[in-house]
Amino acid sequence: MSHPSTYTPTTKFTRWLDSRLPILRFANDTMTTFPTPRNLNVWYTFGGILTFCLGVQIVTGIVLAMHYVPNSDLAFDSVENIMRDVNYGWLLRYVHANGASMFFIAVYVHMFRGLYYGSYKAPREVLWILGVLIFVLMIATAFLGYVLPWGQMSFWAATVITNLFSSLDQVIPHLGTAIVTWLWGGFGVSDATLNRFFSLHYLLPFIIAGVVGLHIWALHVPGNNNPLGIDVRSPQDTVPFHPYYTVKDSFYLALFCILFAAIVFYAPDMLGNPDNYTPANPLVTPPDIVPDWYLMPFYAMLRSIPQKLIGVMVLFGAIATLLFVPWLDTSTVRSTRFRPLLKPFFWIFLADCLLLGYCGSQSVDAAWNLGVFSIPLIWVARLGTIYYYAFFWLILPIVGLIEQPLPLPDSIAKAVLGPQAAAATAAAPAE
Numbered sequence: 001m002s003h004p005s006t007y008t009p010t011t012k013f014t015r016w017l018d019s020r021l022p023i024l025r026f027a028n029d030t031m032t033t034f035p036t037p038r039n040l041n042v043w044y045t046f047g048g049i050l051t052f053c054l055g056v057q058i059v060t061g062i063v064l065a066m067h068y069v070p071n072s073d074l075a076f077d078s079v080e081n082i083m084r085d086v087n088y089g090w091l092l093r094y095v096h097a098n099g100a101s102m103f104f105i106a107v108y109v110h111m112f113r114g115l116y117y118g119s120y121k122a123p124r125e126v127l128w129i130l131g132v133l134i135f136v137l138m139i140a141t142a143f144l145g146y147v148l149p150w151g152q153m154s155f156w157a158a159t160v161i162t163n164l165f166s167s168l169d170q171v172i173p174h175l176g177t178a179i180v181t182w183l184w185g186g187f188g189v190s191d192a193t194l195n196r197f198f199s200l201h202y203l204l205p206f207i208i209a210g211v212v213g214l215h216i217w218a219l220h221v222p223g224n225n226n227p228l229g230i231d232v233r234s235p236q237d238t239v240p241f242h243p244y245y246t247v248k249d250s251f252y253l254a255l256f257c258i259l260f261a262a263i264v265f266y267a268p269d270m271l272g273n274p275d276n277y278t279p280a281n282p283l284v285t286p287p288d289i290v291p292d293w294y295l296m297p298f299y300a301m302l303r304s305i306p307q308k309l310i311g312v313m314v315l316f317g318a319i320a321t322l323l324f325v326p327w328l329d330t331s332t333v334r335s336t337r338f339r340p341l342l343k344p345f346f347w348i349f350l351a352d353c354l355l356l357g358y359c360g361s362q363s364v365d366a367a368w369n370l371g372v373f374s375i376p377l378i379w380v381a382r383l384g385t386i387y388y389y390a391f392f393w394l395i396l397p398i399v400g401l402i403e404q405p406l407p408l409p410d411s412i413a414k415a416v417l418g419p420q421a422a423a424a425t426a427a428a429p430a431e
Contacts, residue, residue, distance in 0.1 A: 003029070003033075003034065003035050003223075005025055005028075005029050006028070006029065006033045007022075007024065007025040007028040007029060007033075009024070030216075030220055031241060031242065031246075032240065032241065032242040033240050033241070033242070034220065034240070034241040035223070035232070035235070035238035035239070035240065035241075036223075036224055036238055036239060036240070036241045036244070036245055037223075037224050037225075037226035037232060037237060037238055037412055038237060038238060038239045038244075038412060038413070038416055039226050039227055039228060039412050039415065039416045040224065040226055040227070040245065041227055042252060043109065043113040044113070044224070045248065045249045045252040045253070046106050046107075046109050046110040046113065047110060048249040048253060049106045049249075049252070049253055049256050050103070050106050050107060050110060051212065052253055052256075053099060053102055053103040053106055054103070054205070054208060054209060054212065056095065056096075056099050057096065057099050057100065057103060057205060058205050058206070058209070060092050060095050060096040060099065061096060061201075061202070061205060063092055064082065064089075064092055064093060064096055065198075065202055067081065067082050067086050067089065068082070068148065068198070070148070070194050070195045070197075070198035070199075071191060071194070071195075072150065072190060072191040072194050072280070073191075075148065075149070075150035075194060076149065076150045076151060076279045076280065079093070079148075079149050079150070091264070094264045094268040095264055097268075097271075097272065098260070098263050098264050098268060098271060099260070100142055100145065100292070100294075101263075101271045101292070101293070101294065102256070102259075102260050102263075103138065104138070104142070104294035105294075106256070107134075107135060107138065108294070110131075111131070111135070112350060114128065114131070115325070115346070116335075116336045116346060117225055117226070117227055117229055117334065117335045117336065117337075118225070118229050118329070118331075118333070118334030118335050118336070119225040119334075120325050120326045120329070121229075121326060121329060121334050122326070123221075123222045124218075124219075124222055124225060124326075125326040125327075126218050127215065127218040127219055127222075128325065128326055129323055129326075130211060130214050130215040130218055131215060132319075132322045132323050133211055134208055134211050134212060134215060135319075135322070136319060137204055137207060137208045137211065138208065139295065139319075140200075140204060141201060141204040141205060141208065142292060142294070142295070143157075143161060143291070143295070144197045144198075144200050144201035144204070145201050146291065146292055147193075147194065147197050148194070148197065148198060148201060149276055150194065150279070150280045151273075151275060151276030151277060151278055151279065151280060152275040152276060152278045152279070152280055152281060152284070152286050153273045153275040153276045153286060153289065153290070154276055154280060155189060155280035155281070155282065156285060156286055156289045157289060157290075157291060158189045158193060158197070159188075159189050160289050161291075162180055162183045162184065162189070162193075163180060164302075164308075164312050164315075165179040165180050165183065166179075166180050167308040167309040167311075167312045168309075170308075170309045171309070183196075188282070189282075225334065226412060227335060227337065228335055228337065228338075228408070228409055228412060228415055229333060229334030229335030229337070229338070229408075230334075230335075230408055230409060230411070230412065232412065233411050233412075234411065234413065236411070236413040237411055237412035237413050238412075271292070271293060273290070273292075287363070288363050288364070290360070290361065293357065293361065295360075296356070296357040296358075296359075296360030296361050297353050297356035297357045297360060298315055298318060298319070298360075299360040300356040300357070300359040300360030300381040300384065300385075301314050301315055301318055301356065301381065301384075301385045301388070302314065302315040303360065303364060303378070303381065304359075304378055304381035304382045304384075304385055305382075305385075314385060317389075318385075318388060318389070321389070321392050321393070322392075324392070325392060325396070328392055328393065328396045328397055329396045329397070329400055330396070330397050330400030330401050331399070331400035331403060331405070332400075332405075333405040333408065337406075338405045338406040338407075338408060339399075339403055339405055339406075340403075340404075340405075340406060341399050341402070341403040341404075342395075342396075342399045342400075342403060345391060345395050345399065348387070348391075349387070349388070349391045352384050352387045352388060352391075353388070355380065355384050356381060356384040356385070356388070359377045359378075359380055359381040359384065360381070362377050364378065365378075368380070
């Protein structure tokens, strides 16, 4: 941990427990007295919000699994049974389905905050890598869950995404086909596929929870980063996590829950696909086969490349690139607040990711009509893919070498309280 323990058992029982299983000491040191930078803003509340989202998904998923039937003939009807006949089944299903979207909204905010404030830089490289691993597990879990309702989009998304592995036939003959057959459990998406996807979808959230535990552990070793990107230099730079950040996080969690509830009760199908309300039919292909909205940027990258193997490499490379960010950024300054040259590139990168998401949501032959000429969105997606890679592999390394950062504050306390107030706080006796 990044600070010495301050826990003192006060009763005979707590002293006995502390000498055998110091769980109360652990809780106190990590959730109550943990010294946290005093300048964390609203964007730092999404770590707690993500923990809440994971808990909601696990609880609702367990209850839904009690009524779901992983059989290709019964899966669609079992979902309808949950919606119509199970007590509050409609609520559980809508909370679970929209909870996945809220989970990804929170994780994208969390990731972009980390990129902007340099939370991936030393000594937090392992923290960032574990976060990327959680993101990959979330994508896998979301895809598996997308298949389970066994509607048209579920069936065809499973067919298309698993078929990506067949591109490996171009590297080693028959390897890709063997992997696809193994994933399917046969020669097509069928009952065996649905069974194994259901099993994995049930298992992965618990693996995510385990990696989240490691993620929090890795956070508590160096301590939190902060918007200034400077290290904690004195006790005046921090405040105890409780009550300052428990109250703040609880407030923003309540706002998040209000938005969550508004979607669940007033627009539960807003983020879904209408084709998934039609039972799976292997003889009828939907006009556009698309994943959920939160995977659209990566889908746009895949679809923008005409050669299948290269498209798959671009897709997986876009995610793998995130693992190398701590070493691609060559600047000695963490926070983009003090990096005037990088800042516009970052906001262009954010807009680029949104643009890729839009391109992925449109049909493959869609275009922007600009009067006398039109721009195919497939070319827009290609340019967006190029900028995505350029941001990490060219802009971050080069800008870090040539940029002249702005002067950094002397300390967090001086930046927040001002020099005179910080000096007075430092001179005040400790309570």
